[in-house]
Amino acid sequence: MHRFANPARFLRLARPASAVCFWGGLLIAAIGLYWGVFAAPADYLQGESVRMLYIHVPTAWLSMSGYAGLAIAGFSALVWRHPLADVALLALAPVGAVFSAVCLITGSIWGRPTWGTWWVWDGRLTSMLVLFFLYLGVIALARSYDEPGRGAKMASILALLGLVNLPIIKFSVEWWNTLHQPASITLSGSSIDGSMLWPLLTSALGIGLLMASAVLMRMRALIAERKVSARLARLAAA
Amino acid sequence: MNQTAFVIAAYVAAAIGIGGVLAWAYLTMRRAERRAEELRR
Numbered sequence: 001m002h003r004f005a006n007p008a009r010f011l012r013l014a015r016p017a018s019a020v021c022f023w024g025g026l027l028i029a030a031i032g033l034y035w036g037v038f039a040a041p042a043d044y045l046q047g048e049s050v051r052m053l054y055i056h057v058p059t060a061w062l063s064m065s066g067y068a069g070l071a072i073a074g075f076s077a078l079v080w081r082h083p084l085a086d087v088a089l090l091a092l093a094p095v096g097a098v099f100s101a102v103c104l105i106t107g108s109i110w111g112r113p114t115w116g117t118w119w120v121w122d123g124r125l126t127s128m129l130v131l132f133f134l135y136l137g138v139i140a141l142a143r144s145y146d147e148p149g150r151g152a153k154m155a156s157i158l159a160l161l162g163l164v165n166l167p168i169i170k171f172s173v174e175w176w177n178t179l180h181q182p183a184s185i186t187l188s189g190s191s192i193d194g195s196m197l198w199p200l201l202t203s204a205l206g207i208g209l210l211m212a213s214a215v216l217m218r219m220r221a222l223i224a225e226r227k228v229s230a231r232l233a234r235l236a237a238a
Numbered sequence: 239m240n241q242t243a244f245v246i247a248a249y250v251a252a253a254i255g256i257g258g259v260l261a262w263a264y265l266t267m268r269r270a271e272r273r274a275e276e277l278r279r
Binding site for chain 1: 240241242244245247248249252255256258259260263264267269270273274277278
């Protein structure tokens, strides 16, 4: 990881990678979503509303894995002072916040025809809402100091503290009574039929690549903004 | 509302959210890189 600590080396990789992730993600997500919405069968119990699975579940997985990435970036920034770690943290936070918001909104829309309500304060939904607020907290903390380094440090600490919410989200459906169904896909296998599982995994891969491209583009923007600030400071001092 | 209307609403919300964050990331990147390049010259 330290090999990529040099921003110039990182940018040499990030420039082609952001384009590949975007166009590859767009193509794969289009295939996966078309497959799920138009070709996969309706559910025997939920009917057509199950088609929200192909957008809701990938955004749930990605907002959780995005937060894990946020915590890793925060740890790297605090412990190793990796020069790109706080850039990754600041780039991931807004993208992850949007993905968790999309997860909450699509889940709410799915809940209305399935459960008969837009929202319930149960373990899974509430812990997911907490994840969204944690993302917002990281963004707010990073921006609340005049000195960017100090803001990134405080945001890193919050990112690490918030990590405790991830197992709560994962196990909430087992620990508490909830309207939300238990996990259908685990490390030991899947209870979803292949005709629905494969479009779901394809959509998740495509949307994951789109998320990666957004994070890479934000990292490039933040690196360029820092170059501009440094250059302006040098010009002002001269 | 029938179930299809909920499906459409979910996908519209997702397209706005994910499309919006991608557009924002791209536009801020282009603006920042252009400004950095102008200052470098």
